[in-house]
Amino acid sequence: MFAKGDKVAVLDDDLNGIVLSIKNDEVTIETDEGFVMTYFVKQLLKINISSNLMDSIKSINVDKIIKEKTIPTPRSFTKERKEKHEISAPEFDLHIEKLVSNKRGMSNYDILTLQSETAKRHIEFAIRNRIPKIVFIHGVGEGVLKAELDFLLGRYDNIAFQEGNYQKYGQGATEVFIKQSSK
Known part of the structure; x- marks a missing residue:
């Protein structure tokens, strides 16, 4: 060398x-x-x-340069399979920025209360209108809103819930399944 x-x-x-x-x-x-x-x-x-230009050109590895310049193919992600007639579940974002235009002056207690009441309103609406599944987006954070949401959902007999689809929401969502009673 x-x-x-x-x-x-x-x-x-x-x-x-x-x-x-x-x-x-x-x-x-x-x-x-x-x-x-x-x-x-x-x-x-x-x-x-x-100073001989031809010596310099001969030392260039063109194949290596072409390999470095090629654009890597993007990774493919598997999408959630849905039936053609299946309607996607309604999603409700409980982040405070999505609920109020300005949160200035609101304490953490006020924010959590508003988020809980909003979730309760959506649950009651889904039960009344026989919507089988809804999704709450609560984010990861410190887990206070998720714990409050779990407590709220646990008070309903006809509701089952689980972590949201990780590929779609990460760890910041909860899927709620409403068991329909026959009337």
Whole structure:
């Protein structure tokens, strides 16, 4: 790779020099400032001082450059399969920014109360209108809203709930299933 007399640059330092000797994977160089130093082969880069353009072009690995420039194909994600007639479940975002235009002046208690009441209103609506499934988006955060939502949902006999679809919502959603009673 290196030969005595080659001009080299040190990769991690701002040093250039000439190869004096090579022993195994160690190369001794004399820097441009006149110091004699020893480096490993992987720490040095050969500098092409040839003014011949054809020599420079021959050293270029075109295949490697083309491989680096190709755009990687995006990963494919499996989508949720739905029947053609299936209607997606209504989603309700309980983030406070989605419920009020300005939350200034609201305490954490006020915010949590508004979010809980909104969730309760949507649950009651779904039960009255026989909607079989709804999704609450509550976010991850510290888990206070999720705990409040779990407590609220646990008070209903005809409701089952679970974590939302991770691929679609991450960890920040709860799916609610309403068991329909025959009337």
